[in-house]
Amino acid sequence: MTTVLKLGGSVLTEKERAETVDEAALERAADALAAADDRLVVVHGGGSFGHHHAAAHGVSESAGTRDDGAIRAIHGAMTRLNAAVIEALAGVGVPAVPVHPFSGIRRSADGALDPTTAHVGTMLEEGLVPVLHGDVVAHEGAGATILSGDELVVVLAGALSADRVGVCSTTPGVYDADGNVIDRVGSFEAVAEAVGDSDATDVTGGMAGKVRALLSLDAPASVFGLGDLPAFVDGGEPGTRIE
Amino acid sequence: MTTVLKLGGSVLTEKERAETVDEAALERAADALAAADDRLVVVHGGGSFGHHHAAAHGVSESAGTRDDGAIRAIHGAMTRLNAAVIEALAGVGVPAVPVHPFSGIRRSADGALDPTTAHVGTMLEEGLVPVLHGDVVAHEGAGATILSGDELVVVLAGALSADRVGVCSTTPGVYDADGNVIDRVGSFEAVAEAVGDSDATDVTGGMAGKVRALLSLDAPASVFGLGDLPAFVDGGEPGTRIE
Numbered sequence: 001m002t003t004v005l006k007l008g009g010s011v012l013t014e015k016e017r018a019e020t021v022d023e024a025a026l027e028r029a030a031d032a033l034a035a036a037d038d039r040l041v042v043v044h045g046g047g048s049f050g051h052h053h054a055a056a057h058g059v060s061e062s063a064g065t066r067d068d069g070a071i072r073a074i075h076g077a078m079t080r081l082n083a084a085v086i087e088a089l090a091g092v093g094v095p096a097v098p099v100h101p102f103s104g105i106r107r108s109a110d111g112a113l114d115p116t117t118a119h120v121g122t123m124l125e126e127g128l129v130p131v132l133h134g135d136v137v138a139h140e141g142a143g144a145t146i147l148s149g150d151e152l153v154v155v156l157a158g159a160l161s162a163d164r165v166g167v168c169s170t171t172p173g174v175y176d177a178d179g180n181v182i183d184r185v186g187s188f189e190a191v192a193e194a195v196g197d198s199d200a201t202d203v204t205g206g207m208a209g210k211v212r213a214l215l216s217l218d219a220p221a222s223v224f225g226l227g228d229l230p231a232f233v234d235g236g237e238p239g240t241r242i243e
Numbered sequence: 244m245t246t247v248l249k250l251g252g253s254v255l256t257e258k259e260r261a262e263t264v265d266e267a268a269l270e271r272a273a274d275a276l277a278a279a280d281d282r283l284v285v286v287h288g289g290g291s292f293g294h295h296h297a298a299a300h301g302v303s304e305s306a307g308t309r310d311d312g313a314i315r316a317i318h319g320a321m322t323r324l325n326a327a328v329i330e331a332l333a334g335v336g337v338p339a340v341p342v343h344p345f346s347g348i349r350r351s352a353d354g355a356l357d358p359t360t361a362h363v364g365t366m367l368e369e370g371l372v373p374v375l376h377g378d379v380v381a382h383e384g385a386g387a388t389i390l391s392g393d394e395l396v397v398v399l400a401g402a403l404s405a406d407r408v409g410v411c412s413t414t415p416g417v418y419d420a421d422g423n424v425i426d427r428v429g430s431f432e433a434v435a436e437a438v439g440d441s442d443a444t445d446v447t448g449g450m451a452g453k454v455r456a457l458l459s460l461d462a463p464a465s466v467f468g469l470g471d472l473p474a475f476v477d478g479g480e481p482g483t484r485i486e
Contacts, residue, residue, distance in 0.1 A: 066369055066370055066371075068333070068338035068339065068340060068371055068372075069333070071340055071371070072329070072333065072340060072341075075340070075341070086315070090311070090312070090315065095311035096311065097311060097314055097315060097318070097345070098315075098318070098345075098346070099345070099346045100343055100346040101346070102340070102341075102342070102346075102362075103341070103342045103343040103344070103345075103346035103347045103362070104346045104347025104348075104359065104362060105347075105362060106361055106362035106365040106366075107365075114361050114362070116347065116359040116361070116362075118349055118357050118359070119345075119346070119347060119348060119349035119357070119359075119380070119381050122349040122350075122381035122382070122383050123349075123381045125383065126309055126381055126382075126383075126384075126385075126386050126387070127309055127386075128309075128311055128314070128381070128387075129311075137362070138362050138365040138366045138369055138371070139365070139369075140365050140368065140369075141369075142369075143369050143370075144369070144371075
C-alpha cells in the first residue's frame, strides 16, 4: 500500500511570518506519521518559506525567472523548511530522506512535468520515506517556474501508482457554500462556487486547484485537517473524500 | 559548446580534516569559472565532507546501507560542501544552482545509473550553471550506495553530449611511472602500472578509476591541477589529455 501525503505549508508554518515553522504543528504531524504502516511519500508545501520569496520575485507556475539569485532564494528557503520537516520526522523514528524537486524534475516548454520518479520508487522499496516539497524547477524557454506541492502530489501519485492520497490542510475538509465540510466530491462543477482562494499569499492556487487536481487522479484522495491526520494514517477517510 | 567540469573534492577541501573547505582553493576555482564562455556543468567530489562519513558507515559504490541516519549524514555533509561551492561561485557572478543527485538519480539492481538529466540540460539552456556533487543514491535491492563525482561526470558528459570534459585534480595530470605528467593517454593498459590509489581515504577509486571512466567517453577529457584551471576554461588542453 503506497500513500502519498501532502502536508500543507500553511499547516507547518506560521504563514503570515516569513520563514517561521509552527513547531507544535510539525511535531503533531511527525507523531502521526511515526505510526504509519504504509509505504509513505511525503510532500510539503511552502507556507511562509516559499510563497513570500516567490511573490517577491514575481515567479509562479507559469511566470518564470532566469535570475539565478531568485532561483537560489526560493529554492534555499524551501530546503530550509524541508530540513526542519526531515529533522522532526527523523526525531520520532521515521526514516525520512530529503528529495528536492529542482534536482530532478523540469518542465518542458508547454509546462508539462517530466515525471522522473524512479528514484522515489526505489527509496520506497528500500524502506525510506522520501520527503519532497514545492520548489522551483527548470522550465524550458522560461527559466525556472514554481512547482507547487499540490501539483507534485498529483504527479507522484500517478507515477508511483499510489493507492491513496491525503492532503492535510488548514481546514477540516472542503467546505460547501454554507461552510460545512462536504463528505464527498465527485466533480469540480459540484463545488466550483464554494471553493474560493486561500487566505494568505499563495502563488499556487488554494482549494480550487487542489480539488481540480485531486479529481484527475486514479487513487482516492482525502482532504482533512491536522487533527484528522492520525485517522488518515490509520487507514481512515476523514474530512472530504475526492474521487 | 558544453563543458562538464569536475572539481576534485581534494582540491576544494582540506582532505585530512573533516568538513573543512580550503577557502583559498575554492576562491581560485570560482575566479577561474567566472571567466567561462561555455555552457558549464560543474561536478564536485566529496573530499573531507563525504568520504569520512561514507567510510564510517561502510558505504561505497557497491556496498549499500538502509540506515536512514547514515544516508542523511553522508548526503547532508555533501550538501553543506555544495552550498559552500554555490556561494563562492555566486559571489563572483557565476549563475550557479545546486543539483543534488540523491534527488534525481538512482541505481537499478545491477548498479547501472538512470541518467535522468533532462532537468540539467534545461538549466544549461536557460543560462544557469548546475553544480552537482558526489552523493548517496537509492540503489534497488541495496538501500543506498555512493555515486562518486567521477562516475557522475561520465554519466553527465554522455547524457548531455558534452563537447569537452575537465577534471581538476590535486595533481597536474596523470603521472607516468617516473612521476612525469603524461601528455596524452589513449588506453588504460598504457598507464595501468603507473596510476595508483589516491593519498587519503577515498571510497571512490582515485586516478585509476578516473582514467578508465574518462577513456569511455566520446568527448575528449583533460586532467589537470588547479593552476591550470584558467587555461582549461579558456579552451586549452592543459595537463593530460585522455581520449
